[in-house]
Amino acid sequence: MLDACGVQSAEDLFSHLPSAVRLTRPLDLPAGISEYEIVEYFRQRAAENVNGHASFLGAGVYSHFRPVLVDTVVARGEFLTSYTPYQAEISQGTLTAIFEFQTMICQLTGMDVANASMYDGSTAVTEAAMMAARATGKGRILVARSLHPEYRQVLATYTRNQGMRVEEFGYLNDAGLLDAEDLEQKMDGLTAAVIVQSPNFFGLIDRIKEAADIAHRGGALLIVAFTESVSLGIIEPPAEADIVAGELQSFAISPSYGGPFAGIIATREKFVRQMPGRLVGQTVDTSGNRAFCLTLATREQHIRREKATSNICTNQALIALMATVFMTVYGKRGLRELAEQNLAKSHYLASKLKPRFCGKFFNEFVARAPGKPPDEINRALFKRKIIGGLPLGRFYPELADSMLLCATEMSRRADMDAVAEAFA
Amino acid sequence: MLDACGVQSAEDLFSHLPSAVRLTRPLDLPAGISEYEIVEYFRQRAAENVNGHASFLGAGVYSHFRPVLVDTVVARGEFLTSYTPYQAEISQGTLTAIFEFQTMICQLTGMDVANASMYDGSTAVTEAAMMAARATGKGRILVARSLHPEYRQVLATYTRNQGMRVEEFGYLNDAGLLDAEDLEQKMDGLTAAVIVQSPNFFGLIDRIKEAADIAHRGGALLIVAFTESVSLGIIEPPAEADIVAGELQSFAISPSYGGPFAGIIATREKFVRQMPGRLVGQTVDTSGNRAFCLTLATREQHIRREKATSNICTNQALIALMATVFMTVYGKRGLRELAEQNLAKSHYLASKLKPRFCGKFFNEFVARAPGKPPDEINRALFKRKIIGGLPLGRFYPELADSMLLCATEMSRRADMDAVAEAFA
Amino acid sequence: MITKVRPHLSQNEPLLFERSSPGKHAYQLPELDVPAIDPRQALGAENVRAEIEGFPEVSEVEAIRHFTRLSTWNYAIDHGMYPLGSCTMKYNPRVNELVARIDGLAWAHPYQPETLAQGSMEIMARLEAALAEITGMDAVTLQPAAGAHGELTGILMMRALLEKRGNPRKKILIPDSAHGTNPASAVIAGYAVEHVPSNPAGGLDVGVLERIVDSDVAALMVTNPNTLGVFEQDILRVAGILHAKGALLYMDGANMNALMGIARPGDFGVDALHLNLHKTFSTPHGGGGPGAGPVAVKKELEPYLPVPRLKRSGKKWAWDYKRKRSIGRVRAFYGNFGVLVRALAYILAYGGPGLRNVTVDAVLNANYLRKKLEPYFDLPYKAPNMHEVVFSDERQAKHGVRTGEFAKRLIDYGFHPYTVSFPLIVHGALMIEPTETEGKRELDHFIEAMIGIAHEVETDPQTVLSAPHGTRTSRVDEVTAARKPVLRWK
Amino acid sequence: MITKVRPHLSQNEPLLFERSSPGKHAYQLPELDVPAIDPRQALGAENVRAEIEGFPEVSEVEAIRHFTRLSTWNYAIDHGMYPLGSCTMKYNPRVNELVARIDGLAWAHPYQPETLAQGSMEIMARLEAALAEITGMDAVTLQPAAGAHGELTGILMMRALLEKRGNPRKKILIPDSAHGTNPASAVIAGYAVEHVPSNPAGGLDVGVLERIVDSDVAALMVTNPNTLGVFEQDILRVAGILHAKGALLYMDGANMNALMGIARPGDFGVDALHLNLHKTFSTPHGGGGPGAGPVAVKKELEPYLPVPRLKRSGKKWAWDYKRKRSIGRVRAFYGNFGVLVRALAYILAYGGPGLRNVTVDAVLNANYLRKKLEPYFDLPYKAPNMHEVVFSDERQAKHGVRTGEFAKRLIDYGFHPYTVSFPLIVHGALMIEPTETEGKRELDHFIEAMIGIAHEVETDPQTVLSAPHGTRTSRVDEVTAARKPVLRWK
Numbered sequence A, B: 001m002l003d004a005c006g007v008q009s010a011e012d013l014f015s016h017l018p019s020a021v022r023l024t025r026p027l028d029l030p031a032g033i034s035e036y037e038i039v040e041y042f043r044q045r046a047a048e049n050v051n052g053h054a055s056f057l058g059a060g061v062y063s064h065f066r067p068v069l070v071d072t073v074v075a076r077g078e079f080l081t082s083y084t085p086y087q088a089e090i091s092q093g094t095l096t097a098i099f100e101f102q103t104m105i106c107q108l109t110g111m112d113v114a115n116a117s118m119y120d121g122s123t124a125v126t127e128a129a130m131m132a133a134r135a136t137g138k139g140r141i142l143v144a145r146s147l148h149p150e151y152r153q154v155l156a157t158y159t160r161n162q163g164m165r166v167e168e169f170g171y172l173n174d175a176g177l178l179d180a181e182d183l184e185q186k187m188d189g190l191t192a193a194v195i196v197q198s199p200n201f202f203g204l205i206d207r208i209k210e211a212a213d214i215a216h217r218g219g220a221l222l223i224v225a226f227t228e229s230v231s232l233g234i235i236e237p238p239a240e241a242d243i244v245a246g247e248l249q250s251f252a253i254s255p256s257y258g259g260p261f262a263g264i265i266a267t268r269e270k271f272v273r274q275m276p277g278r279l280v281g282q283t284v285d286t287s288g289n290r291a292f293c294l295t296l297a298t299r300e301q302h303i304r305r306e307k308a309t310s311n312i313c314t315n316q317a318l319i320a321l322m323a324t325v326f327m328t329v330y331g332k333r334g335l336r337e338l339a340e341q342n343l344a345k346s347h348y349l350a351s352k353l354k355p356r357f358c359g360k361f362f363n364e365f366v367a368r369a370p371g372k373p374p375d376e377i378n379r380a381l382f383k384r385k386i387i388g389g390l391p392l393g394r395f396y397p398e399l400a401d402s403m404l405l406c407a408t409e410m411s412r413r414a415d416m417d418a419v420a421e422a423f424a
Numbered sequence C, D: 001m002i003t004k005v006r007p008h009l010s011q012n013e014p015l016l017f018e019r020s021s022p023g024k025h026a027y028q029l030p031e032l033d034v035p036a037i038d039p040r041q042a043l044g045a046e047n048v049r050a051e052i053e054g055f056p057e058v059s060e061v062e063a064i065r066h067f068t069r070l071s072t073w074n075y076a077i078d079h080g081m082y083p084l085g086s087c088t089m090k091y092n093p094r095v096n097e098l099v100a101r102i103d104g105l106a107w108a109h110p111y112q113p114e115t116l117a118q119g120s121m122e123i124m125a126r127l128e129a130a131l132a133e134i135t136g137m138d139a140v141t142l143q144p145a146a147g148a149h150g151e152l153t154g155i156l157m158m159r160a161l162l163e164k165r166g167n168p169r170k171k172i173l174i175p176d177s178a179h180g181t182n183p184a185s186a187v188i189a190g191y192a193v194e195h196v197p198s199n200p201a202g203g204l205d206v207g208v209l210e211r212i213v214d215s216d217v218a219a220l221m222v223t224n225p226n227t228l229g230v231f232e233q234d235i236l237r238v239a240g241i242l243h244a245k246g247a248l249l250y251m252d253g254a255n256m257n258a259l260m261g262i263a264r265p266g267d268f269g270v271d272a273l274h275l276n277l278h279k280t281f282s283t284p285h286g287g288g289g290p291g292a293g294p295v296a297v298k299k300e301l302e303p304y305l306p307v308p309r310l311k312r313s314g315k316k317w318a319w320d321y322k323r324k325r326s327i328g329r330v331r332a333f334y335g336n337f338g339v340l341v342r343a344l345a346y347i348l349a350y351g352g353p354g355l356r357n358v359t360v361d362a363v364l365n366a367n368y369l370r371k372k373l374e375p376y377f378d379l380p381y382k383a384p385n386m387h388e389v390v391f392s393d394e395r396q397a398k399h400g401v402r403t404g405e406f407a408k409r410l411i412d413y414g415f416h417p418y419t420v421s422f423p424l425i426v427h428g429a430l431m432i433e434p435t436e437t438e439g440k441r442e443l444d445h446f447i448e449a450m451i452g453i454a455h456e457v458e459t460d461p462q463t464v465l466s467a468p469h470g471t472r473t474s475r476v477d478e479v480t481a482a483r484k485p486v487l488r489w490k
């Protein structure tokens, strides 16, 4: 090969680089290690994390069983090691699966179209806001304080320089649901969208219909966000929303210290050309067989460049595939039963504690113990090999006495009883 | 479907069974449990085994790194969930891999042909003895006491009713190698085969050439057995053998409490029609493309029934595939380097102890500590999270003061130093 | 019309040896933490081999591509129905693969002290108990590695019992419909084999049996349901005849998928039987193995089970090696433990009621196929069938198409063929076992394919005779392979 | 002659929704250990949904077959060379998949207390340090989920720095050869985009640049080597021009595979760059993602990095949220941690010298392809190339075959096509990046295929124009898909 290239050594291939840019020393990284040592290295790091504890953390990342089929499917090289399916004739596997994914997201959310994934829930909600701004030609976003605090932070980062203005509206101190009066008051004709999460950050089923009424009356779109996709198995889909944006981590994606997850955006047919991200559409091949391909690419950066609906290129395809397998394994009946188990567990736990809010909740709720700060409770629980809930003071100073607890189908009764004891 | 079958309920399909044979109660087994509970059940059982200890056990089952590629390949449904490749046109994947396996076993052992696998090393050696009896028309087997004791037990069980007679010959008290005089003396014209293991049960490279001379002079075949296939990466193959039979567990097969492993039989061309087990051969398809298929089936039970060379049907195909991937990953250079590391480790350990025998060894050797029974040493080691060697009294009363220690590329220097201390 | 498959490109791939280039490799070892050592010194120069001639030298990506490409040339259960009669090709649950790989199980050494292997032993004990309950027997050994291995183990135990009774006797009776392993196993146990002709209904001929069972007969090896998929209606009488003459009844349990929760061999006179965990209990066939062939026996045979036996000692499990009457070992260590884990996982998943449903569905599927195909194929034995059905190619043979050729055409229709030419008592057999795994849709596709080909046989036999047409490898020349064996690359 | 592939049967498969039958399911949940609860009571009847219309109902075996069958319709790196220019489709080591799934890592919750997540944090810290060393930069954020996300993060930081300096400025300069994400990202950061024409050699035109860089210019986004695979010879001058005018230099690091151990962006004037761990650092593309797009910056930009930042506090890692000048978060939590694990595993496997070899081999492979293909294809830019080479279809277009059609014919020859029609400055581009993964054999096959097709273009263009012929799906009608979008099953 060197001969063919007309060089003496491969090093010569770099001889045209200006010598001032050349690195004249070796990289200061140790020599390569063997597969066995790599595994050992990561095993040791894993051992430095907590292991084998029960946990009542949720807050956007949930512990659910991961059906074995999920990893079986994504371990197949054909899915794992293929690129974005631009060449449809040799990518029908990925394309078909994404088409099924889009369909199932529509079925779950009650929307007409869904895209092939966004980076995560936080960027999905943010891109939904940008999409609403484009669709309405307005720049103001009203966002519920009960939207995941980190999602709100991302929204702030993205919108800051785009002539958009983000304002928050409150939640009711007793119910934990959105403060419709506050929203009503802040609503104006410049508002592009109202963003509400349901179940909201406190785990409560929020007042979508009221939010929709207010938003629509003001000429704004309603964006409904979710972080706990299992809730869609039992909770009325947000039919009044114009855009639904959320996170699918609950669909067999391991918590993995926060990623990779998969966000989605679903919307009404009329907004499809404002959507960010890839879309797969149905068509035929020259023999008349049904086929799928990436479509409506004129929204995307590789065609439209600075006029694209988003800068997203690489998305979370394999994670979306995992969610697709998850939805297939559970199916119509299973997702319902799974949601019911979550409901039963969280309500069992809640029945032993004092929920801070009176709104209806799915698998998370806020609780406090008079006189016992959350950190103290968590320290006590940790001694029993339990990681407690998320102390809320960090995000909501007014809730510094409270924690957010999540119970899923994986929560054991004995551990919940232990939590109750720690609260008592 | 019931309609089509002309029955009201599927139960009717069993109505023709004599009522006296029907089970009239439910099976006394608990109801089915979920995937999650199954995983939990086995995790708990695994926790009841020892976990995370270093180990110096060998004795037929060795701890070697398992390249990740091995499980990657055998996890593919196309290999995992296919049947014996009787239908060659849709089984070329399995057939090609077996052909490669047969080839590599020949390359390793220096034989002309190898079969597609036997149940394990013990049955491979036993079937080799039966094969020698068929080939020679004689019934006496002379087996070295330094053949794995459990292999000798299997040989006894199988041969007992076939008009075969198994007799043992000894090993030299100092060298641990076969006692050529004893063998010479016991050799007679009725002897079908002499069986020698190398490295032998004590880990020693045994005197194949001498055994071959004696056997061949007596008109018997020489069967060379092995339990540690990694040794084939560095040790002169037993070119003088007529049959080589052994165990491939060392080739990326996890110890798995004793199975599944994979045995093999390799031999000279002239004995091929006496071989037990499946063979893959090369041929062409109608388009002239190279193709592979199961062949020489007239040796096998499904064709020859009571006249077959063996009763084996299901073999250890997937395990043989694992070994094939292992051999591919290590390859020519790697198997050598792996063997050299084993050699270095075992000799490091041995240098700190007193090997019982003076023969040359690969990665196992026998050691004793004057005044310290093996169990006492092992108890001391266990406190340091180390599983020591195999106390030999169980199989060799005369070696009750000794244990068999194995060091592989996985043995850490610090652990070996700990063993040395326990012996001191 | 073929609707189940379409042709698609698949990668070619040379043999590893052809792909090798000097110096390529796919491994890396950790650095030695002890001094390296000169092999010639440690082993003696004469014991050190030259390099392994021809051994592969490929990179990691070449290795993974090699095996991935090869894999795409295979058909598998994961692709579709695999109706091999007698093979019980059912779905292999993937959770079983996961649990068998849990470190504490996969890395357990067979010689680690019993106190440090209690989890493994408990798994085996639990599986033994479950199999005893399913079969209605008193004790189970998990040692045999496959069905044939179990057969040998069972017959050796019977021989030992008969010896103990004073006379091992001379022969084993085997129906002419039996699997080839039965006679092959009997011979290794030192018996002559006498084949028993089936009666016109395809079952055991009790009359004949009554006549030939004498004091030379050690045992009858019966398969029930037999290889026609037919339950032996007279099994109780058969057992009676044998027992009356001091002979024993061995059952080949390969077809246990037809009986779970419905009838138990222990309840119909069987003295010993083996099970194929790789059939009934869902462990994957892996292209030919591994399997496991546990043997279940009645109390009388229990002393003869292979050593070691699991034994409860206090609160712990122990291995009992001191069993005087044991036949000894049939293999090293305790059995194909990893396979046993998978089988127990399957039993836990289904539970008692679930296993019965498995059997009911398997039998329903087979009957559905029979009913739908009967109009098109000759059914030589008309008795009610259980989990499989065996047609003959009589009608197709008239057009010059035999079962083996018909089978090849099924490949073009997107299916693995049924079992060809077995059992031997059916001339030109098409032996079809759908298992409970298949849903109606896949069954209907299969029926369509069978009928479609039957039609082709009449209208266009040439297309059938030269099948398969859609595969990357066309009809393979097995004759040449056997005539001039090339068994390794050179 | 096509020697790399042969047609083989592949299973058809309906959509999940077409395969569903009421009542089928592939899951089982443990029994509830707490009282069940009436959803209508717990949630309010109005909040409880009706059943999910159309949602799948299939059995476990149907599910695994469904996805297995689908998978067989895909081409993948595991099948063969995937020479997509700009995409760096290299082998994805499987050990990386294993380590990312180790329980203690995979099940770590982002909100578990820092003291209980030290292992995860150490992994991130080590990766940050390694990437800083490889790029020659001072600090790294691992938060961005992909390259485009990294671009946005980088430009936002630059904006913040410029704001701090008093004026965020108005525009970002972007070469006309740049990837589409560059302008799209710049716009989200609130900038106008000005495209900079390339010079005749395909590189940055320093003269032009000197003219247009003024106090309105916030930064230049340069890709180096650029999308022609050509190293920007004048990069030091470019940096000088920008810096002299108070503007910054952003580098799109997608092509870092050409530079590891050879040259470091930090040493040639770059102020910030992103890396695509799913390109250079081997994490799998997974059919489109996930990836990770860490951003490395010089000290001056460090205060602006997204929160939280890893911080050493005593012997422990902690998350630092109190960073006044930070641009804030660009996503929830800390990044695509599972992808980061894989990338670090890759870096550990290769080490410093190994990564340099990766680059050398990647560049050698690309040059080999160039030399072998240059006689057959128009090479519009003749500068020495690094890791990829871009031809144009000028010669083939004369016969009516454009790059997109030529690409489809490559499929018949057993390859995934190169990148089509990018970069935009090459009319009818064939953008080829072999990566270091490919051995000479696969490269030679590819060369053969390219030359073979070039020949077909002259002798039998129709065959090329109607390709692919061997795939289960023939040419897909993308126009209809876009004209009448059907984006879900109904």
Ligand SMILES: Cc1ncc(COP(=O)(O)O)c(C=O)c1O
Pocket: B312, B313, B314, C086, C087, C146, C147, C148, C149, C179, C181, C182, C223, C227, C252, C254, C255, C276, C291, C293
């Ligand atoms: C009826 C019958 N008996 C025995 C066997 C032999 O079992 P194995 O292959 O597990 O040795 C088989 C397997 O094909 C069989 O179908």
Ligand SMILES: Cc1ncc(COP(=O)(O)O)c(C=O)c1O
Pocket: A312, A313, A314, D086, D087, D146, D147, D148, D149, D179, D181, D182, D223, D227, D252, D254, D255, D276, D291, D293
């Ligand atoms: C040159 C270049 N820049 C940027 C990107 C965008 O990176 P990502 O897809 O990770 O967002 C790509 C990826 O295709 C690229 O090739």
